[in-house]
Amino acid sequence: MISADLGQRRTIVTGGASGLGLATARKFAEMGSTVALADLDGDRLGEAAASLAGEGLEVFAAPTDLRDPDAARQMVRAAAAQMGGLDYLVNIAGHPVTLTRIGPEDLDSQTEELWSEALSINLLSAFRTSHAAAPFLKESKGAIVNTASMAGWRGGGSSSPYSVAKGGVITLTKELARGLAPDVRVNAISPSYVHPDSTNFPLKWPSVFEDAAALPLGRPGTGEEYADVCLFLCAGASYITGQTIHVDGGWSA
Numbered sequence: 001m002i003s004a005d006l007g008q009r010r011t012i013v014t015g016g017a018s019g020l021g022l023a024t025a026r027k028f029a030e031m032g033s034t035v036a037l038a039d040l041d042g043d044r045l046g047e048a049a050a051s052l053a054g055e056g057l058e059v060f061a062a063p064t065d066l067r068d069p070d071a072a073r074q075m076v077r078a079a080a081a082q083m084g085g086l087d088y089l090v091n092i093a094g095h096p097v098t099l100t101r102i103g104p105e106d107l108d109s110q111t112e113e114l115w116s117e118a119l120s121i122n123l124l125s126a127f128r129t130s131h132a133a134a135p136f137l138k139e140s141k142g143a144i145v146n147t148a149s150m151a152g153w154r155g156g157g158s159s160s161p162y163s164v165a166k167g168g169v170i171t172l173t174k175e176l177a178r179g180l181a182p183d184v185r186v187n188a189i190s191p192s193y194v195h196p197d198s199t200n201f202p203l204k205w206p207s208v209f210e211d212a213a214a215l216p217l218g219r220p221g222t223g224e225e226y227a228d229v230c231l232f233l234c235a236g237a238s239y240i241t242g243q244t245i246h247v248d249g250g251w252s253a
């Protein structure tokens with residue numbers, strides 16, 4: 001576990017209502033940051049924000065649908081206005097779009113709708129929020145962390161559109177790192193089997209615990225282990241930009 005003094009810092013965490021996003025929002029808030037939990041409007045977002053706020057943490061719900069370009073950008077501007085600026089944008093929201101695996105050989109199932117949806121929530125969402133956040137982050141000399149996947153690094157995810165979208169996140173991270181330098185550092189994290197208890201994970205991947213047992217580290221990662229790397233990339237890592245860090249228990253080793 002790592003720590004940092006994030007007093008006076010302001011953070012948006014997308015996907016903040018559950019899983020890796022919730023763990024990261026908690027971590028940043030515990031370190032002293034004000035945190036906007038950006039997620040789909042609904043009970044889960046309200047419960048997550050209320051639960052963290054009930055512990056005395058400075059968090060608030062920032063409901064949005066990141067598939068909607070205007071809503072995504074508006075959410076960032078409103079959250080930054082509420083916090084008086086922005087230091088860190090942590091893009092974690094994502095979705096496999098299909099809950100049963102579609103193999104790469106099954107081209108017929110890779111419909112236009114599936115491609116659009118997968119690219120919109122897993123890749124374009126990160127561009128939309130980063131675009132809107134850029135002026136605030138340049139002002140604060142802040143940082144962005146994106147969320148890729150081992151599927152984006154090697155392929156073989158729940159569907160080809162998901163893998164391609166996550167591969168795009170790795171390249172988007174390099175492009176944004178060049179485009180926003182030297183004021184804003186932009187990095188990504190590529191998880192393997194992290195926090196598998198979260199929301200729909202067991203449904204979409206029943207053998208996740210057995211698969212994780214075969215990793216060099218022999219277990220799935222925790223949300224806290226993911227959040228630690230987010231914290232390092234935001235609050236430390238002052239000479240690192242454009243990189244994707246594998247938080248994967250050795251999967252890619």
Ligand SMILES: NC(=O)c1ccc[n+]([C@@H]2O[C@H](COP(=O)([O-])OP(=O)(O)OC[C@H]3O[C@@H](n4cnc5c(N)ncnc54)[C@H](O)[C@@H]3O)[C@@H](O)[C@H]2O)c1
Pocket residue numbers: 014015016017018019020021038039040064065066067092093094095096121147148149150190191192193194195196198199200201
């Ligand atoms: N958990 C893992 O091991 C793992 C592995 C590879 C990649 N990932 C990636 O990590 C990220 C988080 O995964 P997780 O396991 O915590 O999943 P999760 O389902 O628990 O969390 C994802 C969050 O994103 C939100 N979200 C989905 N669509 C949205 C939209 N249109 N607008 C706003 N918010 C939306 C969901 O409501 C949810 O709260 C995802 O991008 C996922 O692809 C996770």
